[in-house]
Amino acid sequence: MKVLVVGGGGREHALVWKLAQSPVVSEVYAAPGNAGTASIGTNVAIEVDDVEGLLAFAVSNGIGLTVVGPEAPLVLGLVDRFQERSLRVFGPTAASARLEGSKAFAKATMRRFGVPTADYGEFDDPEAARAFIRRLGAPLVVKADGLAAGKGVVIARRVEDALAAVDDMMVAGAFGEAGRRVVVEEFLEGEEASFLAFCDGKTVVPMASSQDHKAVFDADQGPNTGGMGAYSPAPVVTAEIHREAMERVMIPMVDGMARAGTPYVGVLYAGLMIRDGALKVLEFNCRFGDPECQPIVMRMKGDLVPVLEACLDGRLDEVRLEWDPRAAVCVVLASEGYPGAYPKGLEIQGLEAASSLPEVAVFHAGTRRGEGGRVLTSGGRVLGVTALGAGVAEAIDRAYEAVAKIRWPGMHCRSDIGRKALGRAVEATDG
Ligand code: AMP
Ligand code: GLY
Helix, strand or coil: CCCEECCCCCCHHHHHHHHHHCCCCCCEEEEEEEEHHHCCCEECCCCCCCCCHHHHHHHHHCHHHECCCCCHHHHHHHHHHHHHHCCCCEEECHHHHHHHHCHHHHHHHHHHHCEECCCEEEEEHHHHHHHHHHHHCCCCCEEEEEEEEECCCEEECCCHHHHHHHHHHHHHCHHHHHHHCEEEECCCEEEEEEEEEECCCCCCCECCCCCECCEEEHHHHHECCCCEEEEEEECCHHHHHHHHHHHHHHHHHHHHHCCCCCCCCEEEEEEEEEECCEEEEEEEECCCCCHHHHHHHHHEEEECCHHHHHHHCHHHHHCCCCCCCCCCEEEEECCCCCCCCCCCEECCCCCHHHHHCCCEEEECCCEEEEEHHHHEECCCCCEEEEEEEHHHHHHHHHHHHHCEEECCCCCCCCCCCCHCCCCCCCCCCCC
16 A cells, blocks of 8 residues: 655654555655655655645555644645545544644633633633733733644743733734634643544544653753654653543543544644643644654554554554553754754764664654755754663663764754653553
8 A cells, every 4th residue: 555644744754664664555655755754755745735736646646545744734624635535544634623723722622521721711802812811910821823833822921921922913913813813821830741642533542651842952941842852651641640631631522522523533632731640731733743753653563554544444442552661762853043043954964873773763854865865954853863762761871872973063952851751650551
Protein backbone atom coordinates (compact mmCIF):
# COMPACT_ATOMS: atom_id res chain seq x y z
CA MET A 1 0.00 0.00 0.00
CA LYS A 2 1.13 3.55 -0.75
CA VAL A 3 0.92 5.95 2.20
CA LEU A 4 0.93 9.75 2.17
CA VAL A 5 1.95 11.74 5.26
CA VAL A 6 0.85 15.38 5.20
CA GLY A 7 3.32 17.74 6.87
CA GLY A 8 7.01 18.48 7.05
CA GLY A 9 8.03 18.57 10.71
CA GLY A 10 9.67 16.25 13.21
CA ARG A 11 6.30 14.63 13.85
CA GLU A 12 5.95 13.76 10.19
CA HIS A 13 9.50 12.40 9.88
CA ALA A 14 8.78 10.16 12.90
CA LEU A 15 5.51 9.00 11.31
CA VAL A 16 7.17 8.33 7.95
CA TRP A 17 9.97 6.41 9.76
CA LYS A 18 7.41 4.27 11.60
CA LEU A 19 5.06 3.73 8.65
CA ALA A 20 7.95 2.72 6.37
CA GLN A 21 8.65 -0.19 8.76
CA SER A 22 5.20 -1.65 8.14
CA PRO A 23 5.20 -4.84 6.04
CA VAL A 24 2.05 -3.66 4.23
CA VAL A 25 3.55 -0.33 3.13
CA SER A 26 5.28 -0.31 -0.25
CA GLU A 27 5.95 3.42 -0.56
CA VAL A 28 5.74 6.46 1.68
CA TYR A 29 5.23 10.00 0.40
CA ALA A 30 5.51 13.18 2.46
CA ALA A 31 3.95 16.51 1.48
CA PRO A 32 5.92 18.68 1.64
CA GLY A 33 8.29 16.64 3.83
CA ASN A 34 11.87 17.59 4.72
CA ALA A 35 15.39 16.22 4.17
CA GLY A 36 14.68 13.44 6.68
CA THR A 37 11.51 12.16 5.01
CA ALA A 38 13.31 12.35 1.65
CA SER A 39 15.89 9.86 2.93
CA ILE A 40 13.14 7.28 3.59
CA GLY A 41 10.44 8.04 1.04
CA THR A 42 9.49 10.57 -1.61
CA ASN A 43 8.76 14.21 -0.96
CA VAL A 44 5.95 15.85 -2.86
CA ALA A 45 6.00 19.65 -3.26
CA ILE A 46 2.47 20.35 -2.05
CA GLU A 47 1.82 22.58 0.95
CA VAL A 48 -0.24 21.27 3.87
CA ASP A 49 -3.11 23.71 3.36
CA ASP A 50 -3.47 22.94 -0.35
CA VAL A 51 -6.29 20.48 0.24
CA GLU A 52 -7.29 20.24 -3.44
CA GLY A 53 -3.66 19.67 -4.48
CA LEU A 54 -3.25 16.90 -1.90
CA LEU A 55 -6.53 15.33 -2.98
CA ALA A 56 -5.51 15.34 -6.64
CA PHE A 57 -2.15 13.77 -5.73
CA ALA A 58 -3.78 11.03 -3.63
CA VAL A 59 -6.30 10.20 -6.37
CA SER A 60 -3.82 10.10 -9.22
CA ASN A 61 -1.17 8.14 -7.31
CA GLY A 62 -3.40 5.48 -5.79
CA ILE A 63 -2.66 6.43 -2.19
CA GLY A 64 -4.20 3.78 0.09
CA LEU A 65 -3.89 5.73 3.33
CA THR A 66 -3.28 9.41 4.07
CA VAL A 67 -2.11 10.44 7.55
CA VAL A 68 -2.47 14.11 8.43
CA GLY A 69 0.17 15.61 10.75
CA PRO A 70 -0.70 19.27 11.39
CA GLU A 71 -3.97 20.88 12.48
CA ALA A 72 -4.44 23.40 9.64
CA PRO A 73 -5.56 20.94 6.93
CA LEU A 74 -7.79 19.11 9.43
CA VAL A 75 -9.55 22.33 10.41
CA LEU A 76 -9.84 23.18 6.69
CA GLY A 77 -11.72 19.92 6.10
CA LEU A 78 -9.10 17.78 4.34
CA VAL A 79 -10.61 14.64 5.84
CA ASP A 80 -14.12 15.55 4.68
CA ARG A 81 -12.88 16.19 1.13
CA PHE A 82 -10.94 12.90 1.01
CA GLN A 83 -13.94 10.99 2.40
CA GLU A 84 -16.21 12.48 -0.29
CA ARG A 85 -13.89 10.81 -2.79
CA SER A 86 -13.88 7.52 -0.80
CA LEU A 87 -10.20 7.88 0.08
CA ARG A 88 -8.86 6.39 3.31
CA VAL A 89 -7.61 9.20 5.53
CA PHE A 90 -6.60 9.28 9.18
CA GLY A 91 -7.68 12.33 11.18
CA PRO A 92 -10.84 14.06 12.42
CA THR A 93 -13.34 15.80 10.17
CA ALA A 94 -13.58 19.59 10.21
CA ALA A 95 -16.52 19.41 12.63
CA SER A 96 -14.45 17.36 15.11
CA ALA A 97 -11.23 19.31 14.52
CA ARG A 98 -13.03 22.41 15.84
CA LEU A 99 -11.86 21.17 19.23
CA GLU A 100 -8.49 22.63 18.23
CA GLY A 101 -9.66 25.16 15.64
CA SER A 102 -11.84 27.12 18.05
CA LYS A 103 -10.87 27.54 21.68
CA ALA A 104 -14.38 28.86 22.45
CA PHE A 105 -15.87 25.69 20.95
CA ALA A 106 -13.46 23.53 22.95
CA LYS A 107 -14.32 25.30 26.21
CA ALA A 108 -18.07 25.13 25.57
CA THR A 109 -17.76 21.44 24.71
CA MET A 110 -15.81 20.71 27.87
CA ARG A 111 -18.37 22.57 29.95
CA ARG A 112 -21.19 20.66 28.25
CA PHE A 113 -19.61 17.25 28.86
CA GLY A 114 -18.42 18.03 32.40
CA VAL A 115 -14.70 17.90 31.59
CA PRO A 116 -12.56 19.72 34.19
CA THR A 117 -11.06 22.96 32.80
CA ALA A 118 -10.28 26.53 33.88
CA ASP A 119 -13.20 28.94 34.40
CA TYR A 120 -13.55 31.26 31.44
CA GLY A 121 -15.51 33.77 29.43
CA GLU A 122 -15.85 34.04 25.66
CA PHE A 123 -16.07 37.45 23.96
CA ASP A 124 -16.76 39.04 20.57
CA ASP A 125 -16.87 42.49 22.10
CA PRO A 126 -13.61 44.02 23.42
CA GLU A 127 -15.41 46.10 26.06
CA ALA A 128 -17.08 43.02 27.54
CA ALA A 129 -13.69 41.22 27.55
CA ARG A 130 -12.09 44.15 29.37
CA ALA A 131 -14.84 44.21 32.01
CA PHE A 132 -14.44 40.46 32.58
CA ILE A 133 -10.65 40.84 32.90
CA ARG A 134 -11.00 43.62 35.48
CA ARG A 135 -13.46 41.52 37.45
CA LEU A 136 -11.33 38.33 37.32
CA GLY A 137 -8.01 40.05 38.16
CA ALA A 138 -4.50 38.81 37.30
CA PRO A 139 -2.90 36.44 36.62
CA LEU A 140 -5.07 35.33 33.73
CA VAL A 141 -4.81 34.01 30.21
CA VAL A 142 -6.12 35.57 26.98
CA LYS A 143 -6.49 33.25 23.99
CA ALA A 144 -7.33 33.99 20.37
CA ASP A 145 -10.26 31.76 19.47
CA GLY A 146 -8.89 30.49 16.15
CA LEU A 147 -5.62 28.97 14.95
CA ALA A 148 -2.68 31.31 15.46
CA ALA A 149 0.32 29.06 14.83
CA GLY A 150 0.83 28.54 18.57
CA LYS A 151 1.18 32.28 19.23
CA GLY A 152 -2.40 33.11 20.20
CA VAL A 153 -2.07 32.53 23.96
CA VAL A 154 -1.00 35.37 26.26
CA ILE A 155 -0.25 34.61 29.90
CA ALA A 156 -0.90 37.94 31.62
CA ARG A 157 0.70 38.48 35.03
CA ARG A 158 -0.92 41.94 35.25
CA VAL A 159 -4.37 43.20 34.29
CA GLU A 160 -2.76 45.77 31.95
CA ASP A 161 -1.06 42.98 29.98
CA ALA A 162 -4.37 41.19 29.51
CA LEU A 163 -6.03 44.43 28.38
CA ALA A 164 -3.17 44.99 25.91
CA ALA A 165 -3.67 41.45 24.57
CA VAL A 166 -7.37 42.22 23.99
CA ASP A 167 -6.45 45.38 22.05
CA ASP A 168 -3.87 43.47 20.05
CA MET A 169 -6.11 40.58 19.13
CA MET A 170 -9.59 42.12 18.95
CA VAL A 171 -8.93 45.70 17.91
CA ALA A 172 -5.61 45.70 15.99
CA GLY A 173 -6.33 42.25 14.51
CA ALA A 174 -2.89 40.75 15.26
CA PHE A 175 -4.16 37.28 14.29
CA GLY A 176 -6.72 38.36 11.73
CA GLU A 177 -10.11 36.67 12.06
CA ALA A 178 -8.63 34.11 14.51
CA GLY A 179 -8.39 36.80 17.20
CA ARG A 180 -11.67 38.69 16.70
CA ARG A 181 -13.16 36.41 19.32
CA VAL A 182 -11.19 35.64 22.49
CA VAL A 183 -11.38 33.29 25.44
CA VAL A 184 -10.30 34.76 28.78
CA GLU A 185 -9.58 32.18 31.46
CA GLU A 186 -8.18 31.81 34.93
CA PHE A 187 -4.48 31.06 35.19
CA LEU A 188 -3.76 27.52 36.33
CA GLU A 189 -0.68 26.54 38.34
CA GLY A 190 0.84 23.11 38.05
CA GLU A 191 2.81 20.84 35.77
CA GLU A 192 1.76 20.12 32.20
CA ALA A 193 1.52 16.73 30.52
CA SER A 194 0.39 15.56 27.10
CA PHE A 195 -2.22 12.83 26.95
CA LEU A 196 -2.69 11.43 23.45
CA ALA A 197 -5.11 8.73 22.42
CA PHE A 198 -6.30 6.97 19.31
CA CYS A 199 -10.07 7.27 18.81
CA ASP A 200 -12.44 5.52 16.39
CA GLY A 201 -15.55 7.49 17.29
CA LYS A 202 -16.46 5.15 20.18
CA THR A 203 -13.36 3.63 21.73
CA VAL A 204 -10.35 5.42 23.23
CA VAL A 205 -6.94 3.73 23.26
CA PRO A 206 -4.39 5.89 25.05
CA MET A 207 -0.80 6.20 23.94
CA ALA A 208 2.12 6.26 26.36
CA SER A 209 2.21 9.46 28.43
CA SER A 210 4.58 12.27 27.53
CA GLN A 211 5.67 15.73 28.55
CA ASP A 212 6.61 18.65 26.32
CA HIS A 213 8.86 21.63 27.18
CA LYS A 214 7.15 24.71 25.79
CA ALA A 215 9.44 27.53 26.92
CA VAL A 216 12.52 28.28 24.82
CA PHE A 217 15.08 28.39 27.65
CA ASP A 218 16.12 26.07 30.49
CA ALA A 219 13.99 25.99 33.64
CA ASP A 220 10.92 26.96 31.58
CA GLN A 221 12.14 30.54 31.02
CA GLY A 222 11.51 32.74 27.99
CA PRO A 223 8.71 32.76 25.44
CA ASN A 224 6.68 29.70 24.48
CA THR A 225 7.62 27.72 21.37
CA GLY A 226 6.04 24.83 19.50
CA GLY A 227 7.96 22.60 21.91
CA MET A 228 11.70 22.34 22.66
CA GLY A 229 11.75 18.68 23.63
CA ALA A 230 9.67 15.86 25.02
CA TYR A 231 9.98 12.53 26.75
CA SER A 232 7.92 9.45 27.44
CA PRO A 233 6.75 8.06 29.80
CA ALA A 234 6.00 11.09 32.00
CA PRO A 235 5.95 10.16 35.71
CA VAL A 236 3.71 13.17 36.45
CA VAL A 237 0.98 11.06 34.84
CA THR A 238 0.54 8.71 37.79
CA ALA A 239 -1.81 5.74 37.60
CA GLU A 240 -4.46 7.90 39.31
CA ILE A 241 -4.02 10.81 36.87
CA HIS A 242 -4.15 8.36 33.98
CA ARG A 243 -7.45 6.96 35.24
CA GLU A 244 -8.86 10.48 35.69
CA ALA A 245 -7.71 11.50 32.20
CA MET A 246 -9.55 8.54 30.72
CA GLU A 247 -12.71 8.67 32.83
CA ARG A 248 -13.19 12.41 33.19
CA VAL A 249 -11.71 13.68 29.92
CA MET A 250 -11.19 11.28 27.04
CA ILE A 251 -14.21 9.00 27.38
CA PRO A 252 -16.71 11.83 28.09
CA MET A 253 -15.33 13.77 25.11
CA VAL A 254 -15.53 10.87 22.68
CA ASP A 255 -18.97 9.79 23.94
CA GLY A 256 -20.21 13.37 23.82
CA MET A 257 -18.87 14.05 20.33
CA ALA A 258 -20.58 10.88 19.10
CA ARG A 259 -23.90 11.93 20.69
CA ALA A 260 -23.52 15.35 19.08
CA GLY A 261 -23.35 13.68 15.66
CA THR A 262 -19.65 14.45 15.12
CA PRO A 263 -17.89 11.21 16.15
CA TYR A 264 -14.21 11.83 16.83
CA VAL A 265 -11.87 9.70 14.70
CA GLY A 266 -8.13 10.31 14.85
CA VAL A 267 -5.72 11.32 17.59
CA LEU A 268 -7.21 13.33 20.42
CA TYR A 269 -4.53 15.13 22.41
CA ALA A 270 -5.44 16.66 25.76
CA GLY A 271 -3.00 19.19 27.18
CA LEU A 272 -3.33 18.64 30.93
CA MET A 273 -2.39 20.82 33.89
CA ILE A 274 -1.76 18.66 36.94
CA ARG A 275 -1.65 19.95 40.48
CA ASP A 276 -1.91 18.14 43.81
CA GLY A 277 -3.06 14.94 42.13
CA ALA A 278 -5.90 16.61 40.20
CA LEU A 279 -6.06 17.58 36.54
CA LYS A 280 -7.65 20.22 34.34
CA VAL A 281 -7.60 20.41 30.55
CA LEU A 282 -5.72 23.40 29.07
CA GLU A 283 -6.53 22.62 25.45
CA PHE A 284 -7.31 19.93 22.94
CA ASN A 285 -5.30 19.23 19.84
CA CYS A 286 -6.76 17.16 17.04
CA ARG A 287 -3.50 15.43 16.02
CA PHE A 288 -0.23 13.97 17.28
CA GLY A 289 1.84 16.44 19.31
CA ASP A 290 5.13 17.66 17.97
CA PRO A 291 7.68 16.88 19.45
CA GLU A 292 5.73 14.39 21.63
CA CYS A 293 5.12 12.15 18.60
CA GLN A 294 8.86 11.53 18.27
CA PRO A 295 9.54 9.82 21.64
CA ILE A 296 6.09 8.17 21.55
CA VAL A 297 6.64 6.61 18.14
CA MET A 298 10.10 5.45 19.18
CA ARG A 299 8.55 3.52 22.07
CA MET A 300 5.63 2.14 20.06
CA LYS A 301 6.06 -1.54 19.26
CA GLY A 302 4.49 -3.26 16.29
CA ASP A 303 2.89 -1.98 13.14
CA LEU A 304 1.18 1.44 13.20
CA VAL A 305 -0.88 0.83 10.04
CA PRO A 306 -3.39 -1.64 11.59
CA VAL A 307 -3.95 0.78 14.48
CA LEU A 308 -4.79 3.64 12.11
CA GLU A 309 -7.01 1.36 10.02
CA ALA A 310 -8.84 0.13 13.13
CA CYS A 311 -9.64 3.78 13.89
CA LEU A 312 -11.11 4.27 10.41
CA ASP A 313 -13.11 1.04 10.59
CA GLY A 314 -14.45 1.46 14.14
CA ARG A 315 -12.55 -1.60 15.38
CA LEU A 316 -10.28 0.05 17.91
CA ASP A 317 -11.72 -2.16 20.68
CA GLU A 318 -9.72 -5.00 19.07
CA VAL A 319 -6.41 -3.13 19.32
CA ARG A 320 -3.88 -3.39 22.12
CA LEU A 321 -0.87 -1.15 21.88
CA GLU A 322 2.47 -2.39 23.14
CA TRP A 323 5.19 -0.09 24.40
CA ASP A 324 8.92 -0.47 24.73
CA PRO A 325 9.46 -0.37 28.52
CA ARG A 326 12.46 1.90 28.00
CA ALA A 327 12.20 5.70 28.16
CA ALA A 328 12.61 7.97 25.14
CA VAL A 329 13.83 11.56 25.17
CA CYS A 330 13.71 14.02 22.27
CA VAL A 331 15.81 17.20 22.32
CA VAL A 332 14.83 19.84 19.76
CA LEU A 333 17.65 21.74 18.06
CA ALA A 334 16.50 25.17 16.90
CA SER A 335 17.73 28.00 14.70
CA GLU A 336 19.26 31.14 16.21
CA GLY A 337 16.47 33.53 17.17
CA TYR A 338 13.67 30.95 17.29
CA PRO A 339 10.81 31.40 18.31
CA GLY A 340 11.40 34.84 16.77
CA ALA A 341 12.88 35.46 13.31
CA TYR A 342 15.73 33.15 12.30
CA PRO A 343 18.14 32.62 9.39
CA LYS A 344 17.70 29.75 6.93
CA GLY A 345 19.94 27.84 4.56
CA LEU A 346 22.77 27.06 6.99
CA GLU A 347 24.61 23.78 6.53
CA ILE A 348 24.14 21.21 9.30
CA GLN A 349 27.22 19.18 10.29
CA GLY A 350 27.47 15.90 12.16
CA LEU A 351 24.13 14.33 11.25
CA GLU A 352 25.62 10.97 10.37
CA ALA A 353 27.82 10.78 13.46
CA ALA A 354 24.76 11.52 15.63
CA SER A 355 22.35 9.10 14.01
CA SER A 356 24.86 6.24 13.94
CA LEU A 357 24.92 6.15 17.76
CA PRO A 358 22.99 3.18 19.18
CA GLU A 359 19.32 3.72 20.03
CA VAL A 360 19.33 7.21 18.51
CA ALA A 361 17.10 8.59 15.75
CA VAL A 362 17.62 12.11 14.46
CA PHE A 363 14.23 13.27 13.20
CA HIS A 364 14.30 16.24 10.87
CA ALA A 365 11.91 19.19 11.10
CA GLY A 366 12.97 22.39 9.31
CA THR A 367 15.56 20.91 6.97
CA ARG A 368 15.99 20.62 3.23
CA ARG A 369 18.48 19.01 0.94
CA GLY A 370 21.14 21.23 -0.59
CA GLU A 371 23.62 20.44 -3.33
CA GLY A 372 26.07 17.58 -2.96
CA GLY A 373 24.15 15.75 -0.26
CA ARG A 374 24.35 18.67 2.14
CA VAL A 375 21.50 19.23 4.58
CA LEU A 376 20.45 22.83 5.23
CA THR A 377 18.30 24.48 7.87
CA SER A 378 14.93 25.73 6.64
CA GLY A 379 12.83 26.32 9.75
CA GLY A 380 12.80 27.36 13.41
CA ARG A 381 12.77 23.91 14.90
CA VAL A 382 15.34 22.03 12.83
CA LEU A 383 15.94 18.58 14.36
CA GLY A 384 14.53 16.32 17.08
CA VAL A 385 17.33 14.21 18.44
CA THR A 386 15.59 11.23 20.01
CA ALA A 387 17.10 8.41 22.07
CA LEU A 388 15.98 5.36 24.03
CA GLY A 389 17.49 4.43 27.39
CA ALA A 390 16.83 1.91 30.16
CA GLY A 391 15.47 4.81 32.21
CA VAL A 392 14.95 8.48 31.50
CA ALA A 393 18.46 9.33 32.85
CA GLU A 394 20.10 7.04 30.32
CA ALA A 395 17.88 8.32 27.50
CA ILE A 396 18.82 11.91 28.40
CA ASP A 397 22.55 11.07 28.34
CA ARG A 398 22.25 9.33 24.98
CA ALA A 399 20.22 12.12 23.41
CA TYR A 400 22.68 14.81 24.54
CA GLU A 401 25.64 12.68 23.43
CA ALA A 402 24.10 12.73 19.94
CA VAL A 403 23.28 16.45 20.19
CA ALA A 404 26.96 17.18 20.90
CA LYS A 405 27.89 15.80 17.47
CA ILE A 406 25.60 18.20 15.56
CA ARG A 407 26.29 21.84 14.83
CA TRP A 408 25.49 24.80 12.62
CA PRO A 409 25.99 28.51 13.28
CA GLY A 410 23.60 29.73 16.00
CA MET A 411 22.11 26.30 16.80
CA HIS A 412 20.52 26.22 20.23
CA CYS A 413 18.66 23.79 22.44
CA ARG A 414 17.56 23.41 26.03
CA SER A 415 19.99 21.50 28.23
CA ASP A 416 17.37 20.27 30.72
CA ILE A 417 14.97 18.17 28.64
CA GLY A 418 13.59 15.34 30.76
CA ARG A 419 15.04 16.66 33.99
CA LYS A 420 11.61 16.96 35.65
CA ALA A 421 11.27 13.17 35.38
CA LEU A 422 14.53 12.40 37.19
CA GLY A 423 14.17 10.92 40.63
CA ARG A 424 10.47 10.28 40.18
CA ALA A 425 9.08 6.78 40.09
CA VAL A 426 7.22 5.80 36.93
CA GLU A 427 3.94 4.04 37.64
CA ALA A 428 2.71 1.55 35.07
CA THR A 429 0.38 3.60 32.88
CA ASP A 430 1.35 2.60 29.36
CA GLY A 431 -1.60 1.46 27.31
P1 AMP B 1 -2.90 26.31 24.70
O1 AMP B 1 -2.59 26.51 23.26
O2 AMP B 1 -4.28 26.68 25.09
O3 AMP B 1 -2.47 24.98 25.25
O4 AMP B 1 -1.87 27.24 25.46
C1 AMP B 1 -0.49 27.16 25.22
C2 AMP B 1 0.26 27.11 26.52
O5 AMP B 1 -0.11 28.21 27.34
C3 AMP B 1 -0.05 25.88 27.37
O6 AMP B 1 0.71 24.78 27.00
C4 AMP B 1 0.31 26.39 28.74
O7 AMP B 1 1.72 26.37 28.92
C5 AMP B 1 -0.14 27.82 28.69
N1 AMP B 1 -1.52 27.96 29.21
C6 AMP B 1 -2.66 27.90 28.46
N2 AMP B 1 -3.75 28.06 29.26
C7 AMP B 1 -3.30 28.23 30.50
C8 AMP B 1 -3.93 28.44 31.77
N3 AMP B 1 -5.27 28.54 31.90
N4 AMP B 1 -3.14 28.56 32.86
C9 AMP B 1 -1.79 28.47 32.76
N5 AMP B 1 -1.14 28.28 31.60
C10 AMP B 1 -1.87 28.16 30.47
N1 GLY C 1 3.96 20.10 21.44
C1 GLY C 1 2.72 20.77 21.49
C2 GLY C 1 1.85 20.58 20.33
O1 GLY C 1 2.08 19.72 19.49
O2 GLY C 1 0.87 21.29 20.23
